[in-house]
Amino acid sequence: MEVERGGLEVEDGRPTWTCPACKARNPIEAGVCSTCGTPFALLFRENAERPAMDPQSAAVWSMVFPGLGHWKLGRRADAVARFTMFGWAFGALMILVVSRVGKGGFGPTFPLFLLFAFASVTIYVLSAVDAYRIAEGEEPLVSSRALLWASAGLVVLSVLIASFVTLPSARR
16 A cells, blocks of 8 residues: 655644645644554655666766765665765865875875775775665665764774874974
8 A cells, every 4th residue: 555645734833744644634742643543753754665776877876976876766864874974085085185285295194184085985986886786676785874883983083193193293
Protein backbone atom coordinates (compact mmCIF):
# COMPACT_ATOMS: atom_id res chain seq x y z
CA MET A 1 0.00 0.00 0.00
CA GLU A 2 1.53 3.32 -1.09
CA VAL A 3 1.00 6.06 1.47
CA GLU A 4 1.21 9.69 0.43
CA ARG A 5 2.92 12.18 2.66
CA GLY A 6 0.77 14.38 4.83
CA GLY A 7 1.77 17.86 5.85
CA LEU A 8 2.28 20.38 8.60
CA GLU A 9 -0.02 23.40 8.72
CA VAL A 10 -1.19 26.15 11.05
CA GLU A 11 -4.92 26.25 11.71
CA ASP A 12 -6.40 29.03 13.92
CA GLY A 13 -2.92 29.87 15.20
CA ARG A 14 -2.22 26.26 16.28
CA PRO A 15 0.11 23.89 14.42
CA THR A 16 -1.51 20.74 13.07
CA TRP A 17 -0.48 17.83 10.92
CA THR A 18 -2.43 16.05 8.23
CA CYS A 19 -2.33 12.26 8.39
CA PRO A 20 -0.71 10.84 5.24
CA ALA A 21 -3.03 7.79 5.33
CA CYS A 22 -6.52 9.14 6.03
CA LYS A 23 -6.04 12.92 5.60
CA ALA A 24 -7.44 13.68 9.09
CA ARG A 25 -6.15 16.82 10.85
CA ASN A 26 -4.41 16.27 14.19
CA PRO A 27 -2.91 18.63 16.78
CA ILE A 28 0.88 18.81 16.59
CA GLU A 29 1.26 17.21 20.02
CA ALA A 30 -0.55 14.02 18.87
CA GLY A 31 1.93 11.19 18.34
CA VAL A 32 -0.55 9.17 16.28
CA CYS A 33 -3.54 10.04 14.12
CA SER A 34 -6.74 10.24 16.19
CA THR A 35 -8.71 8.63 13.33
CA CYS A 36 -6.55 5.76 12.04
CA GLY A 37 -3.55 5.52 14.38
CA THR A 38 -0.88 6.32 11.77
CA PRO A 39 2.28 7.53 13.54
CA PHE A 40 3.27 11.20 13.22
CA ALA A 41 6.81 10.07 12.29
CA LEU A 42 5.49 8.71 8.97
CA LEU A 43 5.42 12.31 7.73
CA PHE A 44 9.23 12.36 7.79
CA ARG A 45 10.02 8.91 6.45
CA GLU A 46 11.82 8.86 3.13
CA ASN A 47 10.26 6.79 0.41
CA ALA A 48 11.66 3.26 0.43
CA GLU A 49 11.72 3.21 -3.34
CA ARG A 50 14.84 4.99 -4.52
CA PRO A 51 15.56 6.21 -8.02
CA ALA A 52 17.29 3.68 -10.26
CA MET A 53 20.50 4.80 -11.91
CA ASP A 54 23.25 3.23 -13.94
CA PRO A 55 26.23 2.53 -11.61
CA GLN A 56 28.67 4.33 -13.92
CA SER A 57 26.45 7.42 -13.99
CA ALA A 58 26.22 7.43 -10.20
CA ALA A 59 30.02 7.22 -9.93
CA VAL A 60 30.49 10.01 -12.49
CA TRP A 61 28.07 12.27 -10.58
CA SER A 62 30.10 11.65 -7.43
CA MET A 63 33.27 12.49 -9.33
CA VAL A 64 31.74 15.84 -10.31
CA PHE A 65 31.35 16.54 -6.58
CA PRO A 66 31.53 13.88 -3.83
CA GLY A 67 28.03 13.01 -2.64
CA LEU A 68 26.22 14.12 -5.80
CA GLY A 69 25.85 10.49 -6.92
CA HIS A 70 24.31 9.65 -3.54
CA TRP A 71 21.92 12.59 -3.92
CA LYS A 72 20.82 11.38 -7.36
CA LEU A 73 20.27 7.90 -5.88
CA GLY A 74 17.92 9.32 -3.22
CA ARG A 75 20.39 8.88 -0.34
CA ARG A 76 20.12 12.46 0.93
CA ALA A 77 21.72 11.98 4.38
CA ASP A 78 24.71 10.19 2.85
CA ALA A 79 25.01 12.91 0.24
CA VAL A 80 24.97 15.76 2.77
CA ALA A 81 27.56 13.95 4.91
CA ARG A 82 29.87 13.62 1.91
CA PHE A 83 29.22 17.19 0.68
CA THR A 84 30.12 18.54 4.09
CA MET A 85 33.14 16.36 4.74
CA PHE A 86 34.68 16.93 1.30
CA GLY A 87 33.88 20.65 1.34
CA TRP A 88 35.58 21.06 4.69
CA ALA A 89 38.67 18.96 3.89
CA PHE A 90 39.16 20.40 0.40
CA GLY A 91 38.40 23.95 1.57
CA ALA A 92 41.00 23.69 4.34
CA LEU A 93 43.48 22.30 1.80
CA MET A 94 42.86 25.23 -0.55
CA ILE A 95 43.26 27.74 2.30
CA LEU A 96 46.61 26.18 3.17
CA VAL A 97 47.77 26.24 -0.45
CA VAL A 98 46.67 29.84 -1.06
CA SER A 99 48.15 31.07 2.23
CA ARG A 100 51.56 29.57 1.41
CA VAL A 101 51.86 30.74 -2.22
CA GLY A 102 55.02 32.80 -2.64
CA LYS A 103 56.33 31.96 0.83
CA GLY A 104 58.78 29.24 -0.18
CA GLY A 105 56.69 26.13 0.47
CA PHE A 106 54.52 24.85 3.29
CA GLY A 107 57.14 24.95 6.03
CA PRO A 108 55.74 23.75 9.35
CA THR A 109 52.20 23.48 7.94
CA PHE A 110 53.24 20.61 5.67
CA PRO A 111 51.70 17.94 7.99
CA LEU A 112 48.35 19.79 7.80
CA PHE A 113 48.67 19.93 4.03
CA LEU A 114 49.24 16.15 3.94
CA LEU A 115 46.32 15.48 6.29
CA PHE A 116 43.80 17.53 4.31
CA ALA A 117 45.13 16.32 0.93
CA PHE A 118 44.78 12.69 2.08
CA ALA A 119 41.29 13.32 3.49
CA SER A 120 40.13 15.08 0.30
CA VAL A 121 41.40 12.36 -2.03
CA THR A 122 40.02 9.59 0.19
CA ILE A 123 36.54 11.13 0.38
CA TYR A 124 36.58 11.82 -3.37
CA VAL A 125 37.50 8.25 -4.32
CA LEU A 126 35.31 6.51 -1.72
CA SER A 127 32.27 8.60 -2.65
CA ALA A 128 32.55 7.56 -6.30
CA VAL A 129 33.08 3.89 -5.35
CA ASP A 130 30.19 3.95 -2.86
CA ALA A 131 27.81 5.60 -5.35
CA TYR A 132 28.68 2.87 -7.85
CA ARG A 133 28.09 0.14 -5.26
CA ILE A 134 24.76 1.62 -4.11
CA ALA A 135 23.53 1.87 -7.71
CA GLU A 136 24.38 -1.82 -8.13
CA GLY A 137 22.30 -2.64 -5.04
CA GLU A 138 25.29 -3.33 -2.77
CA GLU A 139 26.10 -1.78 0.59
CA PRO A 140 28.50 1.19 0.60
CA LEU A 141 32.06 0.69 1.88
CA VAL A 142 31.71 3.71 4.18
CA SER A 143 28.50 4.37 6.08
CA SER A 144 27.37 7.81 7.19
CA ARG A 145 28.18 6.81 10.76
CA ALA A 146 31.75 5.88 9.79
CA LEU A 147 32.03 9.20 7.95
CA LEU A 148 30.87 10.99 11.11
CA TRP A 149 33.59 9.28 13.15
CA ALA A 150 36.15 10.04 10.46
CA SER A 151 35.21 13.72 10.58
CA ALA A 152 35.64 13.72 14.37
CA GLY A 153 39.05 12.10 13.90
CA LEU A 154 39.97 14.68 11.28
CA VAL A 155 39.05 17.49 13.68
CA VAL A 156 41.16 16.00 16.47
CA LEU A 157 44.15 15.34 14.19
CA SER A 158 44.02 18.79 12.61
CA VAL A 159 43.83 20.49 16.02
CA LEU A 160 46.74 18.41 17.34
CA ILE A 161 48.89 19.11 14.29
CA ALA A 162 47.99 22.82 14.31
CA SER A 163 48.86 22.98 18.01
CA PHE A 164 52.27 21.41 17.47
CA VAL A 165 52.90 23.72 14.52
CA THR A 166 52.09 26.87 16.50
CA LEU A 167 53.66 25.91 19.87
CA PRO A 168 57.25 26.69 18.81
CA SER A 169 56.16 30.16 17.60
CA ALA A 170 54.28 30.84 20.84
CA ARG A 171 57.35 30.05 22.97
CA ARG A 172 59.48 32.73 21.31
